[in-house]
Amino acid sequence: MTPAARVQSAIEVLDAVIAAARREGASAERVAAEWLKARRFIGSKDRRAIRDLAWSAIRLCGEVPENGRAAMLAVAKNDPAVASLFDGSRYGPEPIRSDEPAAATGFAPAWLEEGLAASGITREQAAALLGRAPLDLRANRLKTTRDRLAMTLPVATERTQAPDALRLPGGTPVERWPEFADGLFEVQDTGSQLTCNALEVRPGEAVVDLCAGAGGKTLALAAALQGEGQLLACDIDRPRLSRLAPRAERAGAKVETRLLDPGREAEALVDWKAKADAVMVDAPCSGTGTWRRGPEARWRLTPAGLARYAQMQAHVLRIGADLVRPGGRLTYVVCSLLDAEGPDVVAAFLARNPDWRAAEQLVGAGTPRGAGLRLTPWDDSTDGFFFATLHRL
Known part of the structure; x- marks a missing residue:
């Protein structure tokens, strides 16, 4: 060609x-x-x-x-x-006409640029959202350690802030490696790993991953449990949740899955009400922090769509909070840098629920934002996230 x-x-x-x-x-x-x-x-x-x-x-x-x-x-x-x-030329594009307009360049649609700026995102931080993402792995503690994994892989790796993370160049075909087939690692961004660490899961606990999807965070929580305790992974998306079982088998993780009906989630989780030691709420969001991986996503988002996300986030946070026992904890996560999906959602929840308190976050990265921490590609070399860990009194 x-x-x-x-x-x-x-x-x-x-x-x-x-x-x-x-x-x-x-x-x-x-x-x-x-x-x-x-x-x-x-x-x-x-x-x-x-x-x-x-x-x-x-x-x-x-x-x-x-x-x-x-x-x-x-x-x-x-x-x-x-x-x-x-x-x-043959099979090539026609010559450029003298009056032919090119598409306007920019970082994002104007309304979205304004929203990010109002959320404290600088021009440098915004530009970094459209860079090229590296490839991060999470060493599976159920089968290996980061140091042992690094020695077995066929390429050089770099350690990042997350204790189980190794970084490789983007596009490395890691899923073809025998170490992947053997369940020694999962592909997971360092920022995503840090949000899981914020929940501070310990062996023997009862843990719920409320919006599990295909289970990236679920498997990190399972590794923290070290095969002891209970782990329930839930989602309303059957195709995505169905991908978790084979991943868990490969990783050697014990996970129960439960498909939820939209709008009736609380009914399906009544047996877990006020019983969980720890709950992960990886809420559906706009994904503004993941544009390095899907830059066209900023063309899809609308103000109305953002408002719908904020409603869903408040909804799943309420559901997750009802599962936490007194003295337990919850980590709320969005891969978005818009305050409307992160700090504002948490602030509204805390204002309505005086029996909850925001906890100090000690994960080795991030910048304080509202009651939680923000991670950005520019500051932390991760995808963009907001997360906050909340304790029930």
């Missing part, structure tokens, strides 16, 4: 990504994967180049571009090498 053909292919991928973002369809990763799957003749080197071009355009355009060509023209304005490939 010629360089010009790669640019044209990236434009077509972008067209598909933009269309999906407008209708709140599949993620850019999935859209690109489907586009490439339908074109098996494209070699691996060309696939990587096409993806890199497309993602460069996604990161550059704050607002949703009109189309893929306009998005790629924004890249071309900053990169003469890319501009030169708009040459009208």
